[in-house]
Amino acid sequence: MHYDRRLPESRDTYTRIYAAVRRIPAGKVATYGQVASLAGLPRRARQVGYALHALPEGSDVPWQRVINARGEVSPRTASIGWESVQVQILETEGVVFDESGRVDLEVYRWEPS
DNA sequence: AAGTTGACTATTT
């Protein structure tokens, strides 16, 4: 098969991002930038956020395991409230947040081997 | 088709 290389990553960009997110084990987290690199899309952290935002509700993609580089769940501009849901799910998975709502990335960041 | 937007990040105040 013969693909048109002029087309950017195109639609399979999202697929690759989702695949990377699916690799994050429960009890661990990854940052947007980390997921981007893992998906072979370095420097495209914002696109990862975009992809997750587009995710349908019943998805099997563990979107809650992706947090920002400061160790906090990223604030949405709209539909506020999901942040706390995200925190709750992560706590269920064993991730600990400190009193300021932050995760110690030194401890919980997923390091693929 | 050009300008805006954003679930980002690294750097500088």
Place this chain on the structure above:
DNA sequence: AAAATAGCCAACT
């Protein structure tokens, strides 16, 4: 340590 700045880049309008 928290907030503003600047750089980023594809999706969206």
